Amino acid sequence: MKKYSAIISELDYKIILKVKQLREQEGLSQRDLSEEMKLSKSFVGKVEALGQPDKYSIRHLNLIAKALKMKSVIGLIPKGIQEYDMIEITYEKIPKVNKDGSESKQFLEKIIQIREI
Template sequence: MKMETKIISEIDYLLIEEVKAIRIKQGLSKAQLSAKLKLARSFVGKVEDLSQRDKYSIRHLPILVQALKLKSICQLFPKVPSRDMIEITYQKIPKLNKDGSQSKQFEEKIIQIVPINKGIE
């Protein structure tokens, strides 16, 4: 499998990963969260896909809090970023169907995350 890279701000990456973890814990699909956000059905899927350019914006924060039934925006940021920008190396690998065969859908396996500049000062 071919490795790919993406440069993204660490705060964007941490937000995407936290929303994904909360979404999964609450049993919400990507399409269900997109609907709760009143956005295109594919929006959350695109945000969670490293090969796509979509991300959450500041405007989405209060909407995410409501959709995920959180008490505060702070719950979306349990970790404080220590770097501005990071480079993520990942591989797209086929998901497995329930019968063990390979799906046509892919998931991303993170190989490494490397800071590409100094820490936030």
């Protein structure tokens, strides 16, 4: 398998993970959340994809909190100070499997390593 790498701030990465966790708990797809935020249908998918440069801004956190019916954006932000400023994430892209057992054109990203840079 080919390995890929992405460089991102640790804070951005943890916010992306938290939003994804909350989105999935609410049973929302990436597209659903993007539409609730009144942004392009692919926005959340791009943010969650490690190979894309898109990230959430302060404005987006407010839109996410509203879409998820939260009382505050604080629940989207990790507690405390992050240990690292920037991290490098090494990952593989693994094809998703369709219901019929064939390989999808979509991929899952399997994280191999996260390291400080």
